Amino acid sequence: MAKRIHILGICGTAMAAIAKLAKDSGWRVTGSDAGVYPPMSDYLAELGITIAPFDTANLKPDPDLVVIGNALSRGNAEVEAVLSRDLPYTSGAQFIGDHVLPGRHAVVVAGTHGKTSTASLLAYVLDMAGKQPGFLIGGIPEDFGGGARLGEGEHFVLEGDEYDTAFFDKRSKFLHYHARTLILNNLEYDHADIFPDLAAIKIQFYHLLHTVPANGRIVVNADDVNLADVLACGCWTPVLFFAERGRMDAEWQWEALADDGTKFRLWQGGQPVLGISWKMIGKHHIANACAVAATATSLGVDLRTIQHAFESFAGIRRRMTLVGEVKGIKIFDDFAHHPTAIKGVVEAVGASMHGKGRLWVVVEPRSNTMRTKIHQEQLTQCFGSADFVIFTPPSPHNLKPENVLDIQSVCRAIGGHAQVLANAGIIVRYVTKLAMPDDYILILSNGGFDNIHKRFLQAL
Numbered sequence: 066m067a068k069r070i071h072i073l074g075i076c077g078t079a080m081a082a083i084a085k086l087a088k089d090s091g092w093r094v095t096g097s098d099a100g101v102y103p104p105m106s107d108y109l110a111e112l113g114i115t116i117a118p119f120d121t122a123n124l125k126p127d128p129d130l131v132v133i134g135n136a137l138s139r140g141n142a143e144v145e146a147v148l149s150r151d152l153p154y155t156s157g158a159q160f161i162g163d164h165v166l167p168g169r170h171a172v173v174v175a176g177t178h179g180k181t182s183t184a185s186l187l188a189y190v191l192d193m194a195g196k197q198p199g200f201l202i203g204g205i206p207e208d209f210g211g212g213a214r215l216g217e218g219e220h221f222v223l224e225g226d227e228y229d230t231a232f233f234d235k236r237s238k239f240l241h242y243h244a245r246t247l248i249l250n251n252l253e254y255d256h257a258d259i260f261p262d263l264a265a266i267k268i269q270f271y272h273l274l275h276t277v278p279a280n281g282r283i284v285v286n287a288d289d290v291n292l293a294d295v296l297a298c299g300c301w302t303p304v305l306f307f308a309e310r311g312r313m314d315a316e317w318q319w320e321a322l323a324d325d326g327t328k329f330r331l332w333q334g335g336q337p338v339l340g341i342s343w344k345m346i347g348k349h350h351i352a353n354a355c356a357v358a359a360t361a362t363s364l365g366v367d368l369r370t371i372q373h374a375f376e377s378f379a380g381i382r383r384r385m386t387l388v389g390e391v392k393g394i395k396i397f398d399d400f401a402h403h404p405t406a407i408k409g410v411v412e413a414v415g416a417s418m419h420g421k422g423r424l425w426v427v428v429e430p431r432s433n434t435m436r437t438k439i440h441q442e443q444l445t446q447c448f449g450s451a452d453f454v455i456f457t458p459p460s461p462h463n464l465k466p467e468n469v470l471d472i473q474s475v476c477r478a479i480g481g482h483a484q485v486l487a488n489a490g491i492i493v494r495y496v497t498k499l500a501m502p503d504d505y506i507l508i509l510s511n512g513g514f515d516n517i518h519k520r521f522l523q524a525l
Contacts, residue, residue: 071123072096072157073143074134075116076105082201082213083132083157084114086165089215097123097143108211121146128152132160138232156231161201162241166221169199172360173242175225175273176250176286178406182345183250183353185209185381186374188222190357193374194366198222204400207379220364227269229259237269245281246364247273247302248356252291255403258433263291270295277302284360286352287315305363307355319355321348325416331358338368341375347413349406388518391525393502398518402432402511404440408447414507415450422503423452425496427517429510430459430470437468444470445478451507454483455492489515497524 070087074080075096088094096109096116109116117123124131124146131147131154138144147154155163174184185206191198192208199216203224206212225239225247252270254263270292277283279301285292287308296304308315310332322328322340326347331339331354339358358371380386388396397414401407407428415424426448430436436459448454459470476483486492496506508518 067091067093068129069093069095070130070132070160071128072132072134073119073141073147074098074136075109075114076100077134077136078105078212079203080132080134080157081105081109082203082211083160084109085112085211085213086161086199086201086215087132088112088114090165095123095128119143124150124152130155130160132157133231133233135228135231135238156234156238156241158226158230158238158241159234161223162243165199165201165215166243169221170219170245171242172198172220172222172246172248172364173225173239173244174223174248174250175227175239175270176248177227177253177255178403178409179250179349179353180224180226181381181400182350183248183356184222184224186353186378187248187357187360189378190361190366190371190374191218191220191222191364193377194361194370196220196364196366205382207382225273227266228256235259237273239273240269240276244273244277246284246360247277247281248284248360249289249292249295250286250353250356251289251405252295253403253405254439255434257437257439267291267295271298274298274300274302282360282363284356284363286356287312288352305359307352307359309352317355317359319351321351323416325413326351327417329354331355333359333362339372339375341372343376343378344380345378346417347409349409349413388508389522391522394500394504394506394525396506396508396518396521398508400511401509402430402435404443404447407444407509410509411448411507412450414505418503418505422505423501424450425453425455425500425504425506426451427455427492427496427506427508429457429508429512429514430472431510431512431514436460436462436464436470438470441470441475445475448479448483452482453496454479455496456483456485457488457492458485489517489520493517493520493524497521500525 070092076098094114097119174180181204184202188200197218199221201223202212227237229235260266283302284305287306306315307317310318310320318332320330328342329351386398401410461469
């Protein structure tokens with residue numbers, strides 16, 4: 066009979082993906098969570114996985130292994146029962162490292178921005194090359210319809226998150242993945258709830274470098290000074306650099322041929338090797354593509370396959386996703402929740418409009434870092450391409466009043482076209498009265514934002 070694994074917090078996106086990989090690996094999977102609701106409840110039901118509200122009865126009979134999600138902590142009834150009864154337990158990241166990755170070539174994508182997009186594109190390139198990769202990605206690549214697959218090939222692509230692993234393991238998740246090939250896209254300060262400063266994050270990335278074997282490879286963005294600092298601390302693995310065109314110290318270089326990032330050229334060893342026209346928007350995605358091309362060629366994929374994969378890549382859900390169009394007004398959804406990502410996507414969307422219509426940008430400062438003053442000044446510089454900017458007030462939950470983002474000050478710095486509105490309902494009513502044909506409404510949030518996207522469509 067198959068061993069039983071019980072997952073606490075199974076309705077989280079990452080934990081549901083781990084549940085799928087566990088089931089495909091031969092485990093009998095059950096799980097529990099506080100909120101059991103669509104779409105994750107439907108997704109898990111389709112997999113034949115039983116889920117229930119938290120209750121110690123879920124742990125009888127004893128499971129062979131309990132996976133405790135990152136969102137769980139002491140005080141949860143099942144967590145307390147696991148500890149009191151001395152049941153075997155682990156984290157989601159360590160489960161992947163111990164039970165999914167042995168015997169595989171782990172290709173880990175790390176960095177503050179672009180992990181989901183880069184990992185999705187790389188998995189698609191490897192798939193198009195017939196390598197049948199497995200993957201674990203914190204988003205939904207449209208070409209695969211889900212963020213997790215066991216795969217039958219040698220390679221396993223992972224989005225390497227620097228966030229801590231569990232309440233009992235404060236190492237970054239990516240340290241459990243045993244990368245043989247590592248992509249380092251960029252490095253900035255984020256996750257203010259667990260890292261006191263950028264130096265603390267650099268330490269985790271330095272630990273990551275220590276885990277890559279000498280016969281592996283590290284693909285690094287040469288334009289990022291923080292990554293240069295990490296590498297300067299010591300590296301025991303061959304490094305392949307990529308950068309924007311102009312840095313002769315980078316083997317791979319990228320060059321934008323359109324302001325909106327839809328056309329670009331890649332160079333290798335000083336020679337142009339790929340000219341691409343694709344569906345993705347934004348110059349930041351070109352940098353991701355350059356990292357993928359450098360990595361894929363090192364894994365034996367030919368340039369023709371890479372070009373075909375890039376040009377047919379369908380993108381990632383919630384990364385500049387067109388939610389719908391009504392009366393000539395287009396509504397887009399994007400996950401951006403860091404000033405650098407916000408600036409990149411706003412510039413890209415503005416360029417893609419080619420002077421037609423007006424760009425409305427609606428922002429929910431929801432992440433633990435965005436709700437604080439840490440990026441307040443940087444945030445004011447993100448909306449140069451927007452005609453209108455609307456914020457919701459940041460939640461002060463678990464923050465000292467003096468540390469909460471002063472969103473009114475941000476709006477004053479942006480200008481008279483920026484304002485704060487109390488909630489999604491008020492925003493929808495306000496914008497729909499003023500929006501006109503050819504306008505774009507760009508919604509930026511790393512959460513559900515009170516279903517604002519569908520509410521816009523209904524109101525219009």
